[in-house]
Amino acid sequence: MNLEQVAARLGLQTTTADLAEQGHAEITRAHASDLLSDVLANAPAGGVLLTIQVHLNVIAVAVHAMQAAVIFTSGMVPEEAVRDKAVEEKIPLFTTKDSTFDTAGKLYALGIRGRYE
Amino acid sequence: MKLEELVKVIDARMLQPGRKEMGEIAHVFAGDKMSTLLEKAGPETLLVTSLANTQLACVAELMDCPALCLVDGVDPDPSLLEAAARGSTAVLVCPFDMFETCGRLHRRLYGEGPHRP
Amino acid sequence: MITSSFPIAGGNFTAAGSASRMLKEQLKRIGVEGQIMRRIMIAAYEAEMNVVIHACKGNLWVRFDNKRFNMEVIDEGPGIADIALALKPGYSTASAEARQLGFGAGMGLPNIKKASDVFEVDSRAEKGTRVRSTIYLKTQTVGEPTDHCLSITSELCNGCFDCLKACPTRAVRVWNQKPRILAALCIGCTACIAACRRGVFGIREPDQKKMPQQSVAEAGQDTLVIPRAFLTQFGLKIPPRLVMAVLRILGFKDIRFSEEWEEELRRTVRRYAAEQDSYPVISPICPAVVNLIESQFPSLIGQIAPFMTPIESAVEAYGLQPVTFVAACPSQYALLTRADLSGRLQITSPAGLSAQILPLITAQTETDRSEQKPIPRPPRTGNHDPTVLEAWGMENVIDILEKTEKGLSGDFRILELSCCVYGCYGTPLFKENPFMAKNRWAASLLGRRRQVSAAPTNSLYLARTGMRLDQDMGKAIEKLARIDELTAGLPGRDCGACGAPTCSSLAEDIVMDRNPGLECVILRGRGES
Numbered sequence: 001m002n003l004e005q006v007a008a009r010l011g012l013q014t015t016t017a018d019l020a021e022q023g024h025a026e027i028t029r030a031h032a033s034d035l036l037s038d039v040l041a042n043a044p045a046g047g048v049l050l051t052i053q054v055h056l057n058v059i060a061v062a063v064h065a066m067q068a069a070v071i072f073t074s075g076m077v078p079e080e081a082v083r084d085k086a087v088e089e090k091i092p093l094f095t096t097k098d099s100t101f102d103t104a105g106k107l108y109a110l111g112i113r114g115r116y117e
Numbered sequence: 118m119k120l121e122e123l124v125k126v127i128d129a130r131m132l133q134p135g136r137k138e139m140g141e142i143a144h145v146f147a148g149d150k151m152s153t154l155l156e157k158a159g160p161e162t163l164l165v166t167s168l169a170n171t172q173l174a175c176v177a178e179l180m181d182c183p184a185l186c187l188v189d190g191v192d193p194d195p196s197l198l199e200a201a202a203r204g205s206t207a208v209l210v211c212p213f214d215m216f217e218t219c220g221r222l223h224r225r226l227y228g229e230g231p232h233r234p
Numbered sequence: 235m236i237t238s239s240f241p242i243a244g245g246n247f248t249a250a251g252s253a254s255r256m257l258k259e260q261l262k263r264i265g266v267e268g269q270i271m272r273r274i275m276i277a278a279y280e281a282e283m284n285v286v287i288h289a290c291k292g293n294l295w296v297r298f299d300n301k302r303f304n305m306e307v308i309d310e311g312p313g314i315a316d317i318a319l320a321l322k323p324g325y326s327t328a329s330a331e332a333r334q335l336g337f338g339a340g341m342g343l344p345n346i347k348k349a350s351d352v353f354e355v356d357s358r359a360e361k362g363t364r365v366r367s368t369i370y371l372k373t374q375t376v377g378e379p380t381d382h383c384l385s386i387t388s389e390l391c392n393g394c395f396d397c398l399k400a401c402p403t404r405a406v407r408v409w410n411q412k413p414r415i416l417a418a419l420c421i422g423c424t425a426c427i428a429a430c431r432r433g434v435f436g437i438r439e440p441d442q443k444k445m446p447q448q449s450v451a452e453a454g455q456d457t458l459v460i461p462r463a464f465l466t467q468f469g470l471k472i473p474p475r476l477v478m479a480v481l482r483i484l485g486f487k488d489i490r491f492s493e494e495w496e497e498e499l500r501r502t503v504r505r506y507a508a509e510q511d512s513y514p515v516i517s518p519i520c521p522a523v524v525n526l527i528e529s530q531f532p533s534l535i536g537q538i539a540p541f542m543t544p545i546e547s548a549v550e551a552y553g554l555q556p557v558t559f560v561a562a563c564p565s566q567y568a569l570l571t572r573a574d575l576s577g578r579l580q581i582t583s584p585a586g587l588s589a590q591i592l593p594l595i596t597a598q599t600e601t602d603r604s605e606q607k608p609i610p611r612p613p614r615t616g617n618h619d620p621t622v623l624e625a626w627g628m629e630n631v632i633d634i635l636e637k638t639e640k641g642l643s644g645d646f647r648i649l650e651l652s653c654c655v656y657g658c659y660g661t662p663l664f665k666e667n668p669f670m671a672k673n674r675w676a677a678s679l680l681g682r683r684r685q686v687s688a689a690p691t692n693s694l695y696l697a698r699t700g701m702r703l704d705q706d707m708g709k710a711i712e713k714l715a716r717i718d719e720l721t722a723g724l725p726g727r728d729c730g731a732c733g734a735p736t737c738s739s740l741a742e743d744i745v746m747d748r749n750p751g752l753e754c755v756i757l758r759g760r761g762e763s
Contacts, residue, residue: 032215034149037334038167042189042214050216052148054324074153101147101165104216105223114217151283152341155276168336172283175251179258179275196248 001110003027003048003069003092010106012071012094015083019092025068030112032100036061043067044115048107050100054078059085067091073100118142118226120184120207123163126225127211127218129186133198135207139183145226147219151176158182165218169193171200178204188215236260236299242285242292244311247335250286253294254278261298270371273349274303277367280342281307287332288312289362303369308578314357321347321355356550382420383438383564383571388412390432398735400429402628403529408733409749416748421525422565423653425628428662437567437583437663456580458486459548460560461658462493464584465678466671472595474678480594486558494686495544495551496657502688503539503648504622513647514623514638518543518695520652521565523631528695531635538695547689549573556580560587562658584663621647626655703746717741724754731755 004023007014029047033039036057043049045066051058054076062070069092072078077095078086086093096103120142124131143161148154149168158164158180165186166173173185174197184207187193191210201208211218238260240253257278261271278294285292289311297304314320320327321343328338343365347353352368382405391413397406405419406426413434415426427435458481465474481489496519503517516534518524521543527534542550545559545566558580561567570581623646625634631651637643654660659675660668675681703717704710720741727737732755734740744752 030216032147032219033167034153035167035334035336038149052150052153099146100215101145101219101223104147104219105227108216108220108224112220114214114220149336150339150341151336152280152339152345154336155279156345159272166336170335171248172251172335175255176279179251179254179279180272194248 001027001112006048006107006110006112007094009110010096010098010103012096015078015093015095016087016091018087019090022069022090022092027068027112029114030104030107031067031115032104039065039067042115048112050103050107052076052100054082056082056085058082059089059091062091063089069094071096071103073098073103120163123222123225124209126221127186127209127213129209129211131207131209132193133201133206133208135183135201136205139207142184145219145222147215155180163222165215165222167191167215169197171196173197174200174204174206174208177201177206183207184209186211186218188213188218236264237297238295240294240296242282242294242307242309244286244288244290244292244309246286247332250283251279253282257294257296260296261303264298266303266371270303270369273369274305277346277349277369278305278307280346281305281365281367283337284342284363284365285309285311287328287337292362298371301371303371304572305367305369306364307366308362308364310362313359313361314355314363315359317355317357358555382415382417383422383567384415384420384426385436385438386413386415387434387436390434392432394431395730395733396429396431397426397435398730398733400425401735402526402632404735404739406735407743407749408730409752419529420564421522421529422563422568423522423526423628424563424662425653427564436585437561437564439583439586455556456486457488457490457552457555457557458484458560459490459492459552459557460587461562461661461664462491462675462681463562463659463661463664463666463668463671464560464587465680466659466674467584467588467664467666468595469666474675474680476595477591478680480591483594484590490548490684491681492544492548492559492562492658494684495547495688498686499541499544499547499688500650502541503650506539506541507648512537514643514649515539515647516638517648517650518691519650519657520654521545521569522563522653523651524695525565526628526631527635530632531639533639534635535695537638540691540695542689542691543569544688545569546573546691547687549579550689551686552579558582560584562661562663563654584661621645622650623648624650626652626657626660628653703742713745716745720744725756727756729756 002023003025006027027048029044030050031043031047032050034051034053039049039061043065046068049062049067049070050073052074054072058070059082071094073096075097078093083093118141120139123142140161142163145163145165146157147165149166151172154164155176158176160181162182163184163186164182165188167188169187169191171194177185186209188211190212198208240256242253243249254275258275261274282294285307289309292307292309295306319325323344324340326338326340332338343355346365346367350367351370354366357363391411393411395408397413398408402425403419403421405416407414465477468477478489499519500517503515507515516538518538518541524543527538546569556578559570561570561581561583573579625631634643634651655668656672659671703713721738724737724741732740734743740752740754743749
């Protein structure tokens, strides 16, 4: 399933509409964390990141960790500066009112898994 | 749902048993920001986190939260276990990462299929 | 009322949370639970962690009873440079270590504010920060005093019952030859103090606190805030200038007058009133009058200009610095006690401060015989603006408020109402005649305009529910009916012999079960019940 389909199935809101072409990326993995050091160390490349951290640093970290997209959960919404940086770095951003737990559950049901140990 | 059932689906080890008359777990909250864990912790909540420090036990005790689940097979500070013992908080450690842990717990709690919360 | 304090060690992430935990134990004992407990725990833990993360050390002070929970967390540390920024969700200056442990989300202060009914934070750079939070344990207890601030010396009472009639809110009783004050009805004015010729009523002396001269460590650090009248209390031979000199000998760094804030409030309210379109605006210059409005004239609450009373503004101005206040009346005393949980603010009565300086004054006058007689100068007369109504005396104030309620005072833009003559000059805690005192101050030429500001109030003026007969409207109506019925059966003389000021007060006391064995003395004499 690709990013666009995942977003549609979960009802995620996109905040980076300009990055439609990134939506073709195939998604098989995801990582949930609010600690940026943990994301850098452990997030599987090509996966989506689930977090409530809307800080500007999240984008830089997502780029380094080669994440396909960032989903901000629990109704957290990034500021414009963060959105602009994401567009610049070509990392799609999504938001949802669901908690990290519920979002993970829904992605898991679509067959997406965590880091391979 | 009883904690014991949730323990099974995530292959967790119980490092600290918690209250004898622990009720059911009705909600799961996953995150790494102490302020949010504080807000979401409650008498029927299981907290899932990448953190492993003593303050988790303190937050659980203050908010009457019955159980903590640490992910990534982490080894917590002994002081966390002491504090948890004093506060009658159960401490689990699970070998999976947060995303995988949430996915499995969500599936066990709410099942798969269209009627997910 | 339980008052406790718990220390917090900065930087110690293992022991952190101990203060909140100990607090929880205490609260459980008085039955706090559920949502209220959650809110208190969130406020306490976040405040405690702020100290651990940002400061060197601190303290969690709490005061609570079954109606209200007050918390103050004061720390010694770098302080907060920009409070507005600190209150922004997501903004944090926490260290990398703290962030790794899951802290530093920038939600601390916003979460405390969200959990609180009343929230304040203030800070001094390089000194520290103070966070205050109030959470109501039961609804509808806003503004309820749980205690009045008067001292009652029953042994002096000779049963004249003058106090019963003097109280404007009928809060005084004399039961079993002991005068009593019903705290829910008391507005902290000075009527009973003034009425009693035997000195039964006064304000409480706070627990023994040190005056600067007795504590070397504090010497030279304390500021003293007094009413100007204090300087004029010692007679013709001891002029204000001399009293000031003696107060400086006591070691105060600075001496301020509460009227500085009162005058600034008057100016501020005049500016505020210019922008309003409904009149009159009531200036909160006297806290007893504000209490009176909250108790008896709740429909006028919306007309009180939204600023703190002068003594509260003065307390705000001094924030975390050591300061001593002289309370001129019970309502000021009550405000000062509520403002100070940590004991940094010292409160004393006029008599208390006089006792401290009298020995020094007599010593001074003996060495100072060449003091010149001051040239009498007429005092600055009050405002000449006929649309500002300045009045004092509880009977006058009540009359004016009643007329205002009926819409009969719309030709005034501003009402400046005090309980006592000329504001604090007229408090019965000062022995000197208020008119002579005010002139003596004006002639002393000591006044010097200093920069102060009238702080906007950060909590609402709210109707007091102590007047309510019952929280449940149905029951309240039943009680009212019973009170009316009882009153009709009483002689209606309002003689006070039963210890209540009026027959309807006695009926209310009986229905509200305020004291066992209450009955009308006249009826008992006649053999009726």
